[in-house]
Structure formats: C-alpha cells, structure tokens
Amino acid sequence: xxxxxxxxxxxxxxxxxxxxxxxxxxxxxxxxxxxxxxxxxxxxxxxxxxxxxxxxxxxxxxxxxxxxxxxxxxxxxxxxxxxxxxxxxxxxxxxxxxxxxxxxxxxxxxxxxxxxxxxxxxxxxxxxxxxxxxxxxxxxxxxxxxxxxxxxxxxxxxxxxxxxxxxxxxxxxxxxxxxxxxxxxxxxxxxxxxxxxxxxxxxxxxxxxxxxx
Amino acid sequence: xxxxxxxxxxxxxxxxxxxxxxxxxxxxxxxxxxxxxxxxxxxxxxxxxxxxxxxxxxxxxxxxxxxxxxxxxxxxxxxxxxxxxxxxxxxxxxxxxxxxxxxxxxxxxxxxxxxxxxxxxxxxxxxxxxxxxxxxxxxxxxxxxxxxxxxxxxxxxxxxxxxxxxxxxxxxxxxxxxxxxxxxxxxxxxxxxxxxxxxxxxxxxxxxxxxxxxxxxxxxxxxxxxxxxxxxxxxxxx
Numbered sequence: 001x002x003x004x005x006x007x008x009x010x011x012x013x014x015x016x017x018x019x020x021x022x023x024x025x026x027x028x029x030x031x032x033x034x035x036x037x038x039x040x041x042x043x044x045x046x047x048x049x050x051x052x053x054x055x056x057x058x059x060x061x062x063x064x065x066x067x068x069x070x071x072x073x074x075x076x077x078x079x080x081x082x083x084x085x086x087x088x089x090x091x092x093x094x095x096x097x098x099x100x101x102x103x104x105x106x107x108x109x110x111x112x113x114x115x116x117x118x119x120x121x122x123x124x125x126x127x128x129x130x131x132x133x134x135x136x137x138x139x140x141x142x143x144x145x146x147x148x149x150x151x152x153x154x155x156x157x158x159x160x161x162x163x164x165x166x167x168x169x170x171x172x173x174x175x176x177x178x179x180x181x182x183x184x185x186x187x188x189x190x191x192x193x194x195x196x197x198x199x200x201x202x203x204x205x206x207x208x209x210x211x212x213x
Numbered sequence: 214x215x216x217x218x219x220x221x222x223x224x225x226x227x228x229x230x231x232x233x234x235x236x237x238x239x240x241x242x243x244x245x246x247x248x249x250x251x252x253x254x255x256x257x258x259x260x261x262x263x264x265x266x267x268x269x270x271x272x273x274x275x276x277x278x279x280x281x282x283x284x285x286x287x288x289x290x291x292x293x294x295x296x297x298x299x300x301x302x303x304x305x306x307x308x309x310x311x312x313x314x315x316x317x318x319x320x321x322x323x324x325x326x327x328x329x330x331x332x333x334x335x336x337x338x339x340x341x342x343x344x345x346x347x348x349x350x351x352x353x354x355x356x357x358x359x360x361x362x363x364x365x366x367x368x369x370x371x372x373x374x375x376x377x378x379x380x381x382x383x384x385x386x387x388x389x390x391x392x393x394x395x396x397x398x399x400x401x402x403x404x405x406x407x408x409x410x411x412x413x414x415x416x417x418x419x420x421x422x423x424x425x426x427x428x429x430x431x432x433x434x435x436x437x438x439x440x441x442x443x444x445x446x447x448x449x450x451x
Contacts, residue, residue: 051274061264061394065411072408076418181274195285198278201414205289 005036006210007189011175013044014103014121014132015096017070017081022184022200023122024079027115029203033210039114041103044183045095046172051181057091084129096125099132101159102142104168109155116145218249219423220402224388226257227316227334227345228309230283230294235397235413236335237292240328246425252327254316257396258308259385264394270304297342309338312345314372315355317381322368329358 010026012019023039030037048055057063067083074081084090099121107114120141124130131137135156142152158164178187178196186197188209197206223239225232236252243250261268270276280296287294297303312334320327333354337343344350348369355365371377391400391409399410401422410419420426 051272053272053275059264059266059394061392062266064392065394065409068409069411069415072415072418072422076421179274179277181272181278196278196281198282199414201412202282202285204417205285208289209285 005034008035009038009040009187011040011042011185013042013183014099015044016183017126018200019184020122020126025203040171041100042172042175043100043168047180050176053181080127082127094133101164101168102138105155105158105164117142120145218247221248222251222253222400224253224255224398226255226309226396227312228257229396230339231413232397233335233339238416245428253384254313255385255388256313256381260393263389266394293340295340307346314377314381315351318368318371318377330355333358
C-alpha cells in the first residue's frame, strides 16, 4: 500500500533569489518525491519585521558573499540567475509588494498557473534584470506564463482589493507562526508534526527526512 | 599526470556547532578528495566585530531554529551534537577564547594533534555540555586527544603568551581578509583565485567545484550509497 503524499508548503517571495533556487529544486522533485507541493506566496519584509531579523545584504560582507555564492549556485543547480546591476536598490528600495499581491490573486483564482507566473516574475527580476513593480511588468510576466491579456488584467485589478491584500498578510503570518525569520521557508508535514526548514541548502537533508535514501 | 592537491583552509571556532559539522565533513573527505586540508583556528567574536555581523542567536526565531536544525543535521551527518542546557550562556557569555588560544598553540607546536584536540573540545562543549573555559577543562580535552600531561601543560602556558595571542588574531584577520562574516569559512584555492564558502551546507557544491561529485556518498554521511546529488532534468527557461 502506497504512502499518502506528504504535504510540503513552500513560503517564498520573488524578491529572494534563494527562494527561486528552493522553488526550482522542489518543482523538479514534486513528481519524483511522494510530496504534495503547495506554493505559498509571502512577503519577505513582513517576515523580517515580525521576527526582528534584517536583510542579509545590510551586512556589507554578506552582500558581497551572496553575489559570489549565487554565481556558484547558478552553475551547480542550473538556474539562470543573474545579479541585477543595482542589486541593493532592487532589493531594498523597489521590492516586490505588487508582484506578491499579484501572485496571491493568481493563487486564489487560478492556482494551476501559480508556478508558471512565479517563474516568469523571477526570470524578470533575477535573470533579465527587469522591473517587477510596474503594472505593465507584471502583466508581461503573466502573459509570458500563459495567461490571456484579459485574465492578467483582471487578476491585476483584484491584486489591489482588501481580499487579496489580507490573504498575502495571512500567508505571511502563517509562515511567522511556523517560526520563519526569512525566506524560503519550507514546512514539511511529517507524521506527527510540521518540520520547518529554512533556506534552499537543506535539500539532501529534506530527502533524508522524507525517507528517500 | 595526477593533479596537485588543492589547498583548502577551514577557518573555525569550537564555539560554533556548524564549524564542527564542516570540520567533520572535511576530515572525512580529506583522504578521498584531492585536497590539502589546513585547519585554521580562529575567533568568531573577532570575525563578527570586524564584519559588523551579529550572532544569529540574538534573533529569537533564529536561535530556536538553530536548535531544531542541529537535531536534524546531527542525525543526517552522524555527528553527536547535543545542545547545551544553557545554550545562550554558553555561546554569548562563556565563549571560547582560552580554547582557541590553546588550539592556536597546538597548531604552532604540534600541528599533527590539531584535529584530535579540536574534536575533543567540540565533544566537551557540543556533545557532553561540559566546560571549555577553565584550564582543567582544556587540559582534559588535550589529554583525551593523546597529548601527555606535560605537553598539555606546556601548551596551556604558551597559550597566554603574546606570540600565541597574536597568532590567533592574525588567523582571524586572514579570515576577515577573505571576506568572512561568520564561521565556518572555507577557502578553496582554485587555479586562479581563492573561492570562499561560508557554512557547512555547501559541501555538494564544493565537491562540484573540485570536480569530485562522483566520490560524494549520500551527501557526505558515512555510508556507501551513491548520492542523488545530480538533479533531474532542468526546467527550460525562455
């Protein structure tokens, strides 16, 4: 008798390149491992504020290190990451609020498109150094992902409703309730209790926890 | 013609449990990978101060997370880590200055003992929740590692000389010059330039950089089952 798939929640923000790595790795494994992957668009500034943590790039050596680390990881994991020219402005000033609200709307109305749209937003910000804050940027990503112009426009309108704004807050709160202090945060629902993993560098350990070795 | 072994420096502090994991993993692979592992006892508060970084445990959720993370990692990597009962006092108040000065002295006079003595200090603080700050604690670790009472006592005396204190400062500075903001910090001397890796969770990537992926076994735990490190077909990116 086959085991039931284990539920695995991935809390992520497209602002976070390490979220992209975790996302791609789990997407690759979702049909190989016995898991039910649930994508949970979240808002990283909300997580940082609630936990009292700070963006790593604020420590200059951490920022420099991240840029080097991402170059190696991009080759190793074959995810086409390219550091934005104005790295700090993109992360600390421009942000991703509109994009994450949009993904929240997608998740509420067309969840089967969430993976594709998330990927296209990451491709903009973290591969082609393109904007993800303006309406036309978000619509472009949505259409590239396979949504029609009308669907994309409708979802964009919904993004600014209280319903969607609150849903993003709820998801971010849920991550905080699991003890998140950053993203990506993965929650594996094991037999007796949830197991929380931070970052995209615990995949082998995750496989071990899922009894896959 | 065989390639020359690549020099790999491991900057570590016994106060850091993740340093212990990195240390054990590299010790397991030093005779399997074509590397020349050089242990570099360093002082983590010096690294944090110089880089403007803070101990992760100061963010409450990070501290809680670390305790859980270490439980999983201990099982996965089979390193007998046990969280000290008074975790925060051990890390933030008691510290490891005497221990790291002692290891510096060992490295200067009896470098062949550095691996064993480092391990015995980690076993005290991070496996048996024992002190590593008092002279008798350090002597006990040294003797357990194989040093004689006389050798241990002599090294302990040397630990408080300016020569040894300065050497610890120099090693810590060297890590800072490589851009370290915490420990463990691994510096791999690749063909053209040094490659700096932070933490103990980049071992598979390190194996990839060294061209040693084939010899990786179950992500570096002590079994012979081949590791599923090479990931399935990649997403096509447009």
